[in-house]
Amino acid sequence: GAGVSQSPSNKVTEKGKDVELRCDPISGHTALYWYRQSLGQGLEFLIYFQGNSAPDKSGLPSDRFSAERTGGSVSTLTIQRTQQEDSAVYLCASSLVITGHGYGYTFGSGTRLTVV
Amino acid sequence: DQQVKQNSPSLSVQEGRISILNCDYTNSMFDYFLWYKKYPAEGPTFLISISSIKDKNEDGRFTVFLNKSAKHLSLHIVPSQPGDSAVYFCAASAYNDMRFGAGTRLTVKP
Numbered sequence: 001g002a003g004v005s006q007s008p009s010n011k012v013t014e015k016g017k018d019v020e021l022r023c024d025p026i027s028g029h030t031a032l033y034w035y036r037q038s039l040g041q042g043l044e045f046l047i048y049f050q051g052n053s054a055p056d057k058s059g060l061p062s063d064r065f066s067a068e069r070t071g072g073s074v075s076t077l078t079i080q081r082t083q084q085e086d087s088a089v090y091l092c093a094s095s096l097v098i099t100g101h102g103y104g105y106t107f108g109s110g111t112r113l114t115v116v
Numbered sequence: 117d118q119q120v121k122q123n124s125p126s127l128s129v130q131e132g133r134i135s136i137l138n139c140d141y142t143n144s145m146f147d148y149f150l151w152y153k154k155y156p157a158e159g160p161t162f163l164i165s166i167s168s169i170k171d172k173n174e175d176g177r178f179t180v181f182l183n184k185s186a187k188h189l190s191l192h193i194v195p196s197q198p199g200d201s202a203v204y205f206c207a208a209s210a211y212n213d214m215r216f217g218a219g220t221r222l223t224v225k226p
Contacts, residue, residue, distance in 0.1 A: 004159065035216070042120065043160070043205065043216035091159055104150055104162025105214075 002026075004108035006092050012114045013082055021077040021111045023092030031095045032075050033105060034067060036088040043091065049075065082115045089113075119143045120208050122217035130225055135193040137220050139206030142187065146208035146215075149182060151191045154203045154219070163204075164191070196224045 005024040013019050025032050034046040045059040049069040060066070064082075069075040079086055089112050093105035121140045129135045137151075147168040152160035166173040166180045166189070173180050179192045193200055201224050206217040 033214075040125075040218065042118070042122075042218040043207075045213075045215065093159070104152070104165060107152075107159030107161070109157060109159050 004092055004094055004106050006090075006108035006111050008111055009109060010112045010114075012116060015084060015115055016081055018078065018080045019082055019113065021079075021090050021113070023075045023077070023108060025073065025075070025092070025094030026106055029094035029096055029106070030072070032069055033093045033095075034075070034077050035091045035093065037091065037110075038088040046077070079113075082113075084115045087113055087115045120206055120215045120217040122206050122220050124220050125218070126221045126223070128223045128225060129196050131198055132195045135196045135200065135222055135224065137191040137204050137206070137222065139189050139191075139217055140187060141189075141208045143208070143210065143215075144187070145210040148209040149180070149189050150207040150209065150214075151178075151180060152205040152207060152216075154205060160205055198224050198226050200224050
């Protein structure tokens with residue numbers, strides 16, 4: 001596609017439920033990243049995928065968070081047993097080069113998750 | 117552990133004047149620095165970057181300055197326009213690891 005597409009754009013869920021957030025990166029971009037932005041905070045790195053390499057999961061805040069990327073394209077971020085502190089905007093980005101140096105990332109519009 | 121800090125959550129300037137957004141970092145391993153701009157309900161968009169081997173990069177109205185000894189960078193916008201009103205994120209990168217600041221909300225008043 002022309003840009004990075006994320007769905008849903010908004011999600012309200014009850015505490016304790018599982019949620020899935022989807023990211024469709026720009027076609028041909030080999031690197032895919034998940035970030036989240038909590039209220040008043042910067043962009044917090046969660047996970048990134050590069051081609052067929054093992055993902056860097058070092059930013060995932062707990063084992064309730066997981067992500068997969070199927071066929072090197074679409075990615076799904078899953079949050080199990082959601083908590084109120086999971087409420088944030090979850091942003092996906094993709095890039096042509098793994099480091100993003102000089103090129104920057106292309107971000108999607110994000111999914112605003114609200115846990116009530 | 118905030119490795120990239122933007123200490124001013126907001127900035128307001130008059131149209132036509134200069135906007136200066138500041139950013140500090142702590143990790144000397146960062147070798148690339150970027151600025152992103154974010155409008156409401158949209159994802160951040162890449163604005164301008166600078167390599168650690170340079171101290172200045174200019175693109176039209178936007179100039180980024182890097183002071184490695186002070187671990188400080190700044191974004192200058194001149195002249196500022198109302199359409200520049202957005203949240204600006206500073207980012208620093210060191211191979212496969214990009215960290216972002218909390219953002220500065222710029223308001224340019226007509």
